[in-house]
Amino acid sequence: MTTQIEKKEAVAKEAIKYIEDDFFVGVGTGSTADCFIAELGKIKSRIQGAVASSDATEKKLRELGIPIIPLDSVTQLDVYIDGADEATNHRHLIKGGGGALTREKITAAASKLFVCIADDTKLVSQLGSFPLPVEVIPMARSYVAREIAKLGGTPRWRENFLTDNGNYILDIHNIKINAPVDLETQLNQITGVVTNGIFAQRPADILLIADSGKINTIKRSV
DSSP: OOOOHHHHHHHHHHHHHHHHOOEEEEEEHHHHHHHHHHHHHHGGGGEEEESSSHHHHHHHHTTOOBBBGGGGSOOBBBBBOOOEEEEEEEOOEEOOSSSSSSHHHHHHHHOOOOEEEEGGGGBBBTTTSSOOEEEEEEGGHHHHHHHHHHHHHHEEEOOTOOTTOEEEEEEEEOOOOHHHHHHHHHHTTTEEEESSSOSSSOOOSSEEEEEETTTEEEEEEO
């Protein structure tokens, strides 16, 4: 039986196929992204550089000698590879369990191709079982929590945690995500919200799901 870590390693190897010579590569954050970083290290001489979506990812890239570049130094990233906390067949995602959602969302937006890699435990029919992270300006925490409660969610402050941007995370439990694009927009319009962990306005272009012994590919319709 294939273990979860073996699935993550397999899907990371599959993602390497989307890296071409001289690419600028965006790199995500989390355990599956860490498997990708290990694979990227094997071909580091082929790429021009990598943009890290978090301080933790930058540290791992540097340890492998992968060249780091600031996002501002490139017009567009060729590809962004990252995992997800939840994913649907529509390639909509929940991300941010590790707290890096804002930089992940920026990196995804700046990328020509967004490839999401995950094991089959992350594939769901509807987003929302995983608590939805929302990054908020510290002084707005209580206000934003009250506004989120009006939408039917139960926000919980992720205590003793600061994002790389110096902000707080509210994790929303018990919220129905029937229309991901609409809810993503609605949450981002609350004053004090930096961004939220729904990736639907800019979904993955390609979703690679590792199942036992195989990789399932879900692509954007042409």
